[in-house]
Amino acid sequence: MITGTFDMNDLNIASTQSTPGIQTDFRNGVLRMHGDSYPENSFEFFGPVIEWIESFLAASSDPLRLELRLIYMNTSSVKAMMDIFDMLEEAHGKGRAVSVAWHYDPRNERVLDLADEFREDCTFPFDISPDVA
Amino acid sequence: METLDLFSLRTHFTRNRILLCFNGPISRSLIEEIGNALRNYLQADNALPSAAMDVFSIYIEMTQNIRHYAQSRGYGELESAATVVVARDAEDRYMVQAGNVVERADGAVLLARVAELAALDKAQLKAAYKTQLRQPREPGASSGAGLGLIDVARKSSLPLQASLSEIDENRAFFSLCAFI
Numbered sequence A: 001m002i003t004g005t006f007d008m009n010d011l012n013i014a015s016t017q018s019t020p021g022i023q024t025d026f027r028n029g030v031l032r033m034h035g036d037s038y039p040e041n042s043f044e045f046f047g048p049v050i051e052w053i054e055s056f057l058a059a060s061s062d063p064l065r066l067e068l069r070l071i072y073m074n075t076s077s078v079k080a081m082m083d084i085f086d087m088l089e090e091a092h093g094k095g096r097a098v099s100v101a102w103h104y105d106p107r108n109e110r111v112l113d114l115a116d117e118f119r120e121d122c123t124f125p126f127d128i129s130p131d132v133a
Numbered sequence B: 001m002e003t004l005d006l007f008s009l010r011t012h013f014t015r016n017r018i019l020l021c022f023n024g025p026i027s028r029s030l031i032e033e034i035g036n037a038l039r040n041y042l043q044a045d046n047a048l049p050s051a052a053m054d055v056f057s058i059y060i061e062m063t064q065n066i067r068h069y070a071q072s073r074g075y076g077e078l079e080s081a082a083t084v085v086v087a088r089d090a091e092d093r094y095m096v097q098a099g100n101v102v103e104r105a106d107g108a109v110l111l112a113r114v115a116e117l118a119a120l121d122k123a124q125l126k127a128a129y130k131t132q133l134r135q136p137r138e139p140g141a142s143s144g145a146g147l148g149l150i151d152v153a154r155k156s157s158l159p160l161q162a163s164l165s166e167i168d169e170n171r172a173f174f175s176l177c178a179f180i
Helices: A042-059 A075-093 A109-119 B006-015 B028-044 B049-072 B104-118 B122-133 B147-155
Strands: A021-025 A030-037 A064-073 A098-104 A126-130 B018-025 B081-088 B094-103 B161-166 B171-179
Touching: A021 A042, A030 A042, A042 A064, A042 A075, A064 A075, A064 A109, A064 B049, A075 A098, A075 A109, A075 B122, A075 B147, A098 A109, A109 A126, A109 B049, B006 B018, B018 B028, B028 B049, B028 B081, B049 B081, B049 B094, B049 B147, B049 B171, B094 B104, B104 B147, B104 B161, B104 B171, B122 B147, B147 B171
Parallel strands: A030 A064, A064 A098, A098 A126
Antiparallel strands: A021 A030, B018 B081, B081 B094, B094 B171, B161 B171
């Protein structure tokens, strides 16, 4: 629902076994995703996320921050996520403040490997930090 | 009617240290349910979190590849079947093996692709993965466009093994095995 001049349709998608939970906060420029991601059709699933980011980047000049607690991702989710990071990279190239903060459980180093491979291709601030027990 | 000798089937499973097996039409929800069972078995088997995730990940990529293939070829429900086995080998590695019916020509292409990937070291596989990740998506494609097989090869601790068994003049059974 549009409730003010600066609000737009925020996403609030509950997680399922194979898809992450997604919450957006247009007012504060934050997008959160958490959980496992291995839907059969990842492009369909991530479509609304990509649209939200596009709208946010077009509608304001405020910073955008992605807070991620993604765990396992299948390769089609990885490809969709790379499209998302490419959008951030492009915005960053135009001087926009964008950042990623990826939190992971240090007991599973595979999540660190996953996040780190994404970070290799990004020049904007991309923080990967283990949760403290 | 002769019934199956379940005891000898059980003995076969036990001797081959089969943790989980499935044979038949595979749906999206079945992939998830079997995946759940697999995660529970791996936990009960005291697998390290990283090994459990690698096994699960290979299982997902292999079975989703089979589903995407069946859809791309317009196969019906019964034809989009998969045979999946997760077992442990003599060196205590996990073996994830999955197979499906393919057009013979497609099977030959797949075998050649697996052989190519099997010849690459980890750094070369990573480069191949990143290159594939940057390939433009085919119109209407729902999958990761060939990424899955490279990902499986990257996660396998030994080169992938594949085989093709002829069924008739048009079709063959393609089988792929990865090790963790």
